[in-house]
Structure formats: C-alpha cells, structure tokens
Amino acid sequence: MAVRSNNKFSRRSFLKVTGLAGGGVLIGFNLFSACKSDTEMPKDISELNFNDFNAYIKIADNGKVTIFSPNPEIGQGVKTSMPMIIAEELDVAWEDVYVQQAPLDTEKYVRQVAGGSQSIRASWEPLRQTGASARQMLINAAAAGWDVDPGECTTSNGVITGPGGNRIGYGEVVKDAAGLEVPEEVSLKDPKDFKIIGKDIRNVDINKIITGKPLYGLDYSEEGMLIASVLRPPAFGQELADFQKLENFDAIKKDHPGVVDIIRFENKIAVLAKDTWTAMKAKKTLQANWQYAGNPESTEDHDEILLGLLDGNDFQNMRKDGDVEKAFSEADEVLERTYESPFLPHNCMEPMNFFANVTDEKIHLVGPIQTPEGTANQVAEKLGRPLEEVHLEMTRMGGGFGRRLYGDFVLEAAEISSLAKKPVKVVYSREDDMTAGVYRPAIKYRIKAAVKDGKLTGYHLKEAAVNSNMYNLIPNFFPAGAVENYQVDVANYQSNITTGAWRAPYTNFLAFAEQSFFDELAEVMQVDRVQLHLDLLEKVKGSTDDRIQYSPERMQNVIKTVVEKSGFKNQQEGVYKGFSAYYCHNTHVAEVAEVVLENGQPVTKKVTCVVDCGIVVNRLGALNQIEGGIVDGVGHAMYGDLTFTDGKPESDNFHNYQLIRMMQAPKVETHFIENNLSPTGLGEPTLPVAGGAVANAIKAATGQRIYKQPFIKHLDTKEVIG
C-alpha cells in the first residue's frame, strides 16, 4: 500500500516548473523551514541549518534524467545517495540517471551544507516528495493526452502505462508536464516496492576517480592563474612584527624565476608564483620576524588548566536530575575517573586550497568547502561587496572531517586575489595544513558514579574543554533518564589556538570515556557489563522525558545483536574482546573489538558492528562509511596526538604525525538492523564507539585501563611484555 505524503508544506507556493529551451523540464523545490525537525549539531556551527534543501530534476526529451545533488560531497556519499532517493520516487532506472553537483544557489537550493551527518536524515522526506511530485505531473500529462484518469496509470523505469495498453516515455511528456498544475498531494512508495533504495549503488564519480580526471579543488585551474603559498605565524599567539618586502623580493625573484609578487596581508605573507613548487619553495626563504601578542601556550599548560577546571567549581550546568551529591554521600561505593584527550588536526588528504578571482564585476570562487553559503557571505562581508557578486562553485572534496566547515582559506584566497588583482589559488602545503588548523580541541572528562545496594544511583559528568563545550543535546544522551541522580556540568578555557568541529564533535572522545567508565563500573559492581547497559536502558523505556535523545528499545536491539553476532561471550584462546555502545547523530551503534597480543603489543584485529540507521539508502556506500568510521576511530584513539610548545604545533607532516595505515587497520564486520524507519546519517556515528571498544578489549588483554588518548602513548608496553 502506498503511503500518503504528510504534506507538511504548501507545494503550490514552492514548486517551480520551467520548460527549457533545449527540451526537457526542470522541477525545483524550495524546501524550507516547515520541514524542520530537531537536529543535532555542534555549538560552534549552530548557525547552520541542515534542514533546508532544494533539489532539481532535469528530464530530457530522450527520457534521460539529470539529478542535481545539492549538498557538498566530502566522501560521505551524498552525491550518490541523495539522487538515489529522488530517482526512486520518480521511478526511473538508475542507469538513465546522470548526477551533477548543483552550484551554490541560495535562491533555488536555500541551504547547502555537509555536516552533522544530517544530509540524508533531513532530506529523506523532501527528496522523496520531489521525485514523487515530478512523477505525478508526468502521469497527469500522459493521462490528459490519453483522456483517461491519472489513477489508472502506472509507471516503471521511466515509462507510463495507461489503460488499453497505452505506453509513453517520460521524455515524450515532459513539455506537457511542465505546463501543468503542481499536485497538492502525492503518494510515496511503500518501502517494500523500492527498486533503488537499499541496493548497492557505486559512487557516481567512480570512473573519474579511477582514471584521475580533474575533480578536486586542487585540480582546478584557469588561464593566468597564480599559485599563492602563504606564510602564517609559526605559533598561535604570534603576529607579524616586521617584514622587509623589497630586500626579500629582489633576492627571491632572482633565485626563483616564476615568482610574480609578494603580498603582505593581515598577519600573513603570500608568495605568488606561476607554479606550485616555485611558490612553496620561495615561501620557505621569506625572512620575517614574529612576536607574541598573546600567551604562548603549551600542552602542559592546557593539561594543568583543564585539570584545574575539573577540580574547581566554575561550571555551567547542562542537566540536573535529582541530587548527585546526596547519592554520593549515601553510596556504598563511588567510582571516579578522569579521561584526557589531545588536540587533533583533521589532516584531509587534499590540503586546504581555494581559487578566487576578484574583479570589479564579480568574485569568482571555486573549491572544496562544506559550508558554501556561509563562506560566500563571509567573503562578501570581508571585501565589502554585495553577496550577488559572489559566485561560488563547489568541487568534490578530498576529505572534510569538519575542517572545511571553516572558510578561512577561502577568505585568504579572496583577499590575495583582491590585492593582487589576479586570479589566484591558495594552496596549503601539508605543513601549512597541519600547523594552521582548526583543531579538535583538547578535552578532559571526569565521571563519578555512586553505587548503592548493587544499583547505580548517581552519575556526574564534568567536561573541561578548550574554547567551547559540548552541544546541548549531548547531556540528554545515555545514561540520561536511566539514573535517578544525574548531572552534567561543563567548563572551558579560552585559548588562542583555533578549534572547531572534528568528525563527531565531542562524542568522538566522550563515547570512549563513558564506555570505558561503564566497563570499569561493571567490574566494581561485579555485574555483567552488557547486562548493566541493558538494565539501565530498561529503566528509560516508557519515559515521558522528551529531552531524551536515544531510543532504549533500538539501543537494546543493537546491543543484543552485536553480542550475538560477535560471539562476545564465547571464550577464544588468545582473543580478547571489548564492548561499547553509543548513540549520536540520530543513529544507534554497538561494537565489539577483538584484540590479540603480538610480541606483547595489543593489536586490534576485528571490529563487529551493529547499526540501526533506519532504512539503508545505499548499502554499498553505507558499509564504506561504517568501515571507514570505525578504522578512523581506532586510528585516532590509538595514535592521534597534536601537542604544542609555546603555541607551536609539534607535528607538521606525516613523518611526525601518525595516521592509521593498512597493516594496523582492523577488519570490520557490519550488520544492519532491518526496519522501515526513516534513515539517519552514517558519516560520524560509528567512529565514537570504536575507541571504547578497543580500550575495553585492551583491558581484557593486558589488564591495563587506558584513560588518555592516544593509547599508544599511555599504554605501558613493558608491563604487557613482562
């Protein structure tokens, strides 16, 4: 049975249909705030609205369909999965669909953002309605031509079939359809009739990727374009004291033919050259003097300050149920632990870069950015130009992980082009990328639990973080609702080191802290670790607290399934297992990691993962996100570490910053919970769970509890070997 669309917005006012001169029709939606639902996003990008979407379909006379994918592609797969949703309801064969990246157009597409794992969740319904509305209009056009009731017509693979054996292709009725009224209500497919959704669909850019076609920002070029390599303050807290351009310039030009200009702007100096190597090489020879304007901060300072905050009383309360202090004073046992994490760079494989050509008429920007609209606004404001003059084109991104939410490098490109009056592409070297970052901030958590009569009676989570604190949905994650006396408090320290969202902000570390804590708590309580989690979830069932974000039923289901699929309770000689379960980004996940000892070192061999993300839109893409998220989570928990001395990052390239590689990557086995619930995102939610699973498995293997990331630095390997 087909489901009626719940028609939350007036389609009549927002659907635009335009006949095209060259044949075909465009169907556009401005899907606006009426479809808004609660979203989850980090505080510092809270001005972004992930719910506003727009999509375009273009149907040519020959029946071929072009679907414009509205959102930036950073490797999360939306350029494939979002068009799949439209194509499903439009009822065309996937082979007849071309996918194109939509340009930034705030009139037509309203909001175009990649972040928070929200693309699929927020656009599921609107994209289905887009496809279904277009299909209905095509049917209406065919029915009118045949003089029959549209209700008697069906569609399949882009062909409309009517009574009496009438058949006509979409391409033959598009022009008529373009002139019709927009249907007030449309039927959506029953999920059991899906032909595209739930299938294995390959990345739409796969042919270009495997043959090395230009796709990324770094691949973009224009005639006369110069490459800008920028010298920035070597340490946070420093500014440019003096720079003798002329003396430098003559020497540099002589030694480096191809250097065209040297431009000082703000606290930076840009070398402009005809090619990248010359620009990067010449930049290294710049003689500039720097001075501290702010505090030179070191990792030891941060550690001391954050621990001081945890010991102090200067907190902001984020949630308070019952009375935790009373619970602690009446407890039979109290467990308190502190968990510590370092700063992390994003290290996108494609270093930051952007093209800008600022002329009197317009500002042309091309490159990889997760927040094209916000960035276009910032550029307009910075250069004091009207927004209409800014034209921004999105390229595929060589990774994002949150770094490309921030358009600092776009502003640099625009500013340099404006000063040089030339088309310019700013290209970061790997060293620039790692040392001029917008890092995952260092964070410390202290968790304290009260146990009385064998029950968990109190739970107090404190956060001390650099620059900003957890976003306000997090205190309503597990175990909120499961413990009578529950409190979450946060404190922060303002640093001059730039920080921001990093894949699964806050939860990427908090999940490790919490799931390690519960492992230890179960030990203290002398209860089964999984049963403790299940019992706590049981208490949340039927809760009337509408702040609670997770579903206890769905969480129990993923937990029970992972225990079964991984054989968590079966003993295996020499294999040590660790359990972890977490909800974030609207998706419920449970993981079991398997660790073995090789030469006394714990090595993660396998992670079994169970995910409840509702309907799986693109199975092949979903599995890739899950596998990548888990291996990334294991890698950063094990090795990720950026330390500072006097404001200067102590790592600057991959010889002194370790990323996980093939031989360290565990095998990932994934199981989905099958249901017909609306889909949720997968770019982030499997990552936070992994650190806890590995830490708990390492405890099982070595007897050591790890409280700090990266594990490699804090694991006493001598003790293991001995």
Add this chain to the structure above:
Amino acid sequence: MPEYNLNVNGQSFTVEAAADTPVLWVLRDHLRLVGTKYGCGIGQCGACTIHLDGKAQRSCLTPVSSVENAKITTIEGLSEDGSHPVQVAWKEADAPQCGYCQAGQIMTASSFLRENPAPSNEEIRKAMHGNICRCAAYNRIEKAVAMASEKLT
C-alpha cells in the same frame, strides 16, 4: 630555466622547470595531468605514486632532472579507458570514499601486482602500508587488490 624532455604515458613532452622541481608538480602544473595527487611532499603518504619504468615511485621526491631517460606512467596512462584490471577491481569494490588518495593506491597496487600477481592477504597489507587513506577505506582497498589479483591470474 633548463628544459627537460619527458616521456609521459607514451607521449613526449618538453618542459621548462627548475632542476629540483618534483615530477609531481611538473605533471600537475606544467602538463596539467592532475590525476597524480599532492598529499605530503615528503614521501610519507603515497598519494603522488607514479610508475617509473613500471615501478612504483613517489613523484613528490623525484626531481624532474632525474627522469629524462625513464618512461613515466601516471594514473591517466595506466589504461586508456579505466580498463586496467586494478581499475576495474577498484570500481567493482567501490573502494573510494573521498577518492583523493585512490590514484596513488591504484598505482602502488598495479606495480605490486605486476611483481607478485597472486599475493597473500598479508603481502597485500604490507605492500599497501605506505599509502595513507584518511577516510580509512582500508578494508575496501585490500579487497580491491585481492579482486584485481584474481583478474590477473
């Protein structure tokens, strides 16, 4: 500036560049063959991997002055149309996420499989260890190399 005669993907080119210019930037900036990627510039990530006389090499550490007598193959020249068994396997496995490191991964894998067409999983993991994938699509990459090996044997 000196001139260099290069053989890239079976074609001859003359480029004018400083002698220490890495082949990576000659390919990308001078010849506009942008399939070869810049990742680290110090031979740590493998995104810039090309073949020199059929052998995988880091183009970011190879100065243009050293390759005049070598046959350079880039991802664009591995096959005319993406039909090299490694490329086909990559597609079938749907290996990429962001895709940026994949040309380097493919060039490493194709050189490795030429030497060792039927490797064990352990040998695959060892051979691919030098190529970083920041999206951590290592499970898929390993699978793609194994699939390519089947096509080759």
